[in-house]
Each structure stands twice: as C-alpha cells, then as structure tokens.
Amino acid sequence: MTSPNPLLADTDLPDFAAIKAAHVVPAIEEAIEQHRAAIAQITEGQADDFGSVILSAERADFLLSRTWSPVGHLAGVADTPELREAHASAQALMTSYLMEAGQNRAHHDAVARVAARPDFAGLPPAQKRAVDLALRAFRLAGVALEGEARQRFLDIGVALSDLSTRFGNAVLDATEAWSEHVTDEAALAGVPESDKAILAAYAQEKGLPGWLITLRQPSVLAILLHADDRALRERVYRAHNTRASDQSDDRSHDNSDRIEQIMALRHEAAQILGFNDSAAHSLETKMAADADEALAFLDDLARRARPVGEKELEEARAFAAEHFGLTELYPWDLSYVAEAMRRTLHGVDQEALKAYFPLPRVLAGTQKLIERLFDVRLVERSGVSTWHPDVLFYDVQDASGEVFAGVYLDLFARAGKRGGAWMDVCRARFRDADAFHRPIAYLTTNFAPPAGDRPSLVTHNDVVTLFHEFGHVLHHLLTEVDLPSVGGISGVEWDAVELPSQFMENFAWEKDTLIGLSGHVDTGEPLPEPLFDRLLAARQFQAGLAILRQIEFATFDLTLHRDYHPAQGARVIETLDRVRAAVAVVRPPEWNRFAHAFSHIFAGGYAAGYYSYLWAELLSADAFEIFSHADLPGGGASAFRREILAAGASRPAADNFRAFAGRAPEVDALLRSRGLAA
Secondary structure: OOOOOHHHOOOOOOOHHHOOHHHHHHHHHHHHHHHHHHHHHHHOOOOOOHHHHHHHHHHHHHHHHHHHHHHHHHHHHOOOHHHHHHHHHHHHHHHHHHHHHHOOHHHHHHHHHHHHOOOHHHOOHHHHHHHHHHHHHHHHOOOOOOHHHHHHHHHHHHHHHHHHHHHHHHHHHHHHHOEEEEOOHHHHOOOOHHHHHHHHHHHHHOOOOOEEEEOOHHHHHHHHHHOOOHHHHHHHHHHHHOOOOOOOOOHHHOOHHHHHHHHHHHHHHHHHOOOOOHHHHHHOOOOOOOHHHHHHHHHHHHHHHHHHHHHHHHHHHHHHHHHHOOOOOOHHHHHHHHHHHHHHHHOOOHHHHHOOOEHHHHHHHHHHHHHHHHOOEEEEOOOOOOOOOOOEEEEEEOOOOOEEEEEEEEEEOOOOOOOOOEEEEEEOOEEEOOEEEOOEEEEEEEEOOOEOOEOOEOOHHHHHHHHHHHHHHHHHHOOOOOOOOOOOOOOOOOOOOOHHHHHHHHHHHOHHHHHHOOOOOOOOOOOOHHHHHHHHHOOOOOHHHHHHHHHHHHHHHHHHHHOOEOOOEOOHHHHHHHHHHHHOOOOOOOOOOHHHHOHHHHOOOOOOOOOHHHHHHHHHHHHHHHHHHOOOOOOHHHHHHHHHHOOOOOOOHHHHHHHHHOOOOOOHHHHHHOOOOO
C-alpha cells in the first residue's frame, strides 16, 4: 500500500522529516488539480456574493499554498540534487498554472460582480481590500490580453521563474565551489579563536586537517574583518565578489546570460501589459508613485550622505596609513580597517562583544522583549518534525496561554543552505467557517554554528538581524485579518513591508533590552554599561558609507529596470559604473561582479524594488521616534500592534501609518537615525 503524500496531509504543521523529493511533483500536480476544480466551481454559475466567490477562492489558495510552501522552503534550506530537480519541475508546474489562473476571465468576472454589488461599499474594510487587490492582480497577470500576446505573456512568466531559480542555484553552487585550505595557523593571524573554530569545523566537514576558508557568510566576515594577511583578504574578497560570474576562477556558474535573459523578458512582459518598462510594472504595487519618485528619494539621500561618506573615507585612509602603513586603501581593506577603527577610536571590539552574546541568551532575551512589547509568549515545543536537527519551533501564546501561532527558527550556516537571512510564510492565518488555521512562519539566518562544547556566539550585527527578521515574523503572526490574501505580510506594498522589521531593529540599541539579553559565555556577566555606551556612541560610525552602499544598490536596481532597451541589452557593468560615479565614494575594482550574485533582484522579490529597504526605513525611523516619545493611546507598542501589525494589508500602508502616527511619514527621523541631519 502506498503511503500518503505528506505534502497533501491536512495537518497544522508540515511533516518535514517525512517529505522526500519523490513526493514533490505528485503533490503539486494534485494540489493544482484541486485548485482548478475549486475555481471552476466558483465560476460555473453567476455567483456575486463575497462568500461564494472571494472566500471560496481564499480557501482554494490556502490549500495550494499549504502544499507549495514547504517545497519552496526546503529548496532554500536543504538543497540536494534530487530536491533541486523536483523543485524545478514543480515550480514550472506552479508558475504555469498560476499564470493561467491569473488570466481566468470567468474568475475575474466573478470577482468584478462582487465589486459591482450595491452593498459592496458596506463590506468590512478587509473584505473590500481583498476584492480590490484581486482585481489588480488579474490586471497585472494579463487577464485582458488576447491571442498571441496572451500566450507570450504566459510563456514569459514560466521562463522567468525558471531563470530566477537557476540564478539562485548558481549563486549557491558558486558559494560552495570555492574554498582555501589552510594548514599553517600563522596564515590566520588576527582571526579570533571563535572564528577559527568555525573554519576548523568546515575543514572537518570535508575530512581535512587544519582550517577551511569558504564563501559562507561567517567565513567571509571572519577574514575580511580580522585577517592580518592582506593577500588573503584580497583572495576572499575577489572570490566572494566574482561568484557566479565571468570573472570567477570557476566560470561554470556564470550568471551573465541569465541576467540578460531575465532583463529582456521582464521588459517584454511589462510592455505587453502596456507599461513603458519593468520598473513601471514593479512600482504598480508599491507606495512610491513611480520610479522617478523613488529615484528622487534616493538622490536626495545621496546628496546628504556623500559629503559624510567622503569624510569617513578620508578618515579611514588616514588611520590605515598611520596604523598599518597602507598608502592605498583597497576594498578588501575597508572592513579590516573599520574594525580596527572601532576598537581604537570607540573602544568597541566586535570579537569581545561576541562573548557577551551566546545565542541561547540572545534567544531568551528576544522572547522577553516580544512578551514585554506585545503581551505574547514564545514557548519552545519539542518533537516537531523539522528538516534539520538544529531547527527550533516555538508556539506563540496570547495572554491567556492559548496558542494562536508558531514559528520555525533555522539559525546556522551550513552546506546546502542559501546565504543571508529571511522570513517566509509556512501557513497563513485563515478563519474558514468553524475552522481556524493558525499563522506559521519560518525565520532563517546564517549565524556561526556552535564550535565544540561552546554555544554559538553572535555579533551585535547578528542581534540586529535577528530582531529584523522577528519584525517580519510578528507582522505575519500578529495579524488579526482572517483572509490570507490581505493578512500579515500578504498584499502589503513591497516598499512598506520592511517597516515592522526595521522598527524592531531599534531595540537592539536599547540599553535595557541589549544588556538584558546579554551574558558572558564564561562568566554570565551582563554587558557592562560602559561597553554599551561605547557601542551606542559608535552606532553611526561610517554611517555615510553604509547608506551610500544601500543607495548604490537601490539606484542600480531601479535604473537597470527603468532604462533597459532591447537593442542595447542589460548593460549591467555600464549601469553600475554610471551609478557609482554619481553615488559611491568607494569604487570597487573593474573585475567586481556584485550584480551576478544580487539574488534580491534576480532571484527574489526585489526587482525594481530594492529601494524599499530605505523607503521603509524612513517609515520605521519615524514610527520608532513616535513610539519612543509620544503618549499614544494604549501605549506605543499596543498602537503599533493594532494599526500596523494587526491590520496587515486590510488597508493601504499609508493609511496604516497615518492611523498609528496621526500624520503622514516625515524624512527627518531617518536623517537623524543615520547621522545625516544638518
């Protein structure tokens, strides 16, 4: 007897341990057929009421997402050749079907009938918003297209999905392909013992003696921040910044052609829909009115930040000359020199700080912070089926102790796991008649794993990252909207979706919070107040250089998509050079191929939208100042939860912010937080 497919099981949580690559395609095929049948049932009559049309579609979408979510997640955290092949096949099926579903005119017409009812205006805001966003989604999926244009748009969607997946796989493969084996410990002079232990563990993975430098995030940071050997820093910088490119020693993963194809297809798809370019297409679902408004925002920030960045770079050059005898400061020197400047000028030693942040203490402190702010508790649950032994699961309880949500934490870097940090949806909140489906999230980071019998020690930057991702998680889990399409992060404008995450980052700089979650790995002593004061004083250290780097990425992304011309191609290097000439004060070498591993825009959801980080930072900085200084009804955290987190996309993000703040957002708080205010 064939065992049931775990991806199709009607369970609160996926049975990850039972999921095999062979389950993926059959499950997706069956889920698609079930969804197709459900939509056919909706459209076979002339139903025009919310329950028969919208709620039935939400139910069908929920079941399809429940099957697909574990597959997409496993592809990012547990890559194997078998899973990669199964995921690629299933993704092609999903993309093709979703493109087809987006052009289902009978379904569109049913939704339009709901919107046309005389009593539509009387529906609750979340229900009206769900209808409005559904109609927009149909329009952007090409529901009005005819003939060849209709088919071409479908074909482009499938091709782009495949290219994006292959782009991300190439970055992952290129990251794992490069390493440098070290047998003489003297070559790692300057690298802290905790980081050397990680490099030793990487060597042990391969059955090698000594240490193995890789392109995984903890390894790259260990070398670029601490290694005294300048030539070693250069080799690691070069390998990391030529990944998946024509400049890599191993060109088998080169993403150059994929970028050209992605850009051409995005432009063509946008024009088929009647947009001038793919930036205009992307901005249709964002707060910014158009690319010009977003670029003007970035240009204004660059104008304010560039003089600050130029001064910071001159200070770094002077410091490097005085302390290291460097007559020229190269990109692979910048992090190393900056780290030395923090130690010397601000008394902040990141390695010494790490000892105060054992990950178990940090997690416990994070739980306390969330409980203090939002009156909910994260309670670890054992025995949950996961994809790796290191994965944790927490139930989220309300003030009465009732479990209403959950979150998986996958915190450590390892082979087969995509780099970076992210949050994603496992299950959406959905109240369907008598059934209530709890929201479940994934939180993923790439922290340094434990070494030997010592716990993982994280940097203060890692604490900031953890709080950032928990902001996304809370946005999803604390929603009070029962419709998946407009609850939590779903449907939120992309340039506002970072508001909760960047808001939460601020607590990593709050004295009581940070000291409260600290505890020295050897003594348990909390972070001393004088050390916290020095850390806080250094918060804006090289802030100009940091924001210019973000402005550079965001401007490149928008310009690349706005100015694309089929006859000229993507012009990636030319566009980057032009942007850097206008924005950057640090110019990388001509062989730098940053864009070839820029997964955010070529394999993620940030195409013509990377500016969203800075746009949302404006919102979050303003919101946090209001939270910190204003006497809001019910308290700042309560108002933030009620008007931002709980509301989700039940109303536009600008309306959420105004409901919280009592006014539109203002840029001054962002300038103050970044040290750019006049």
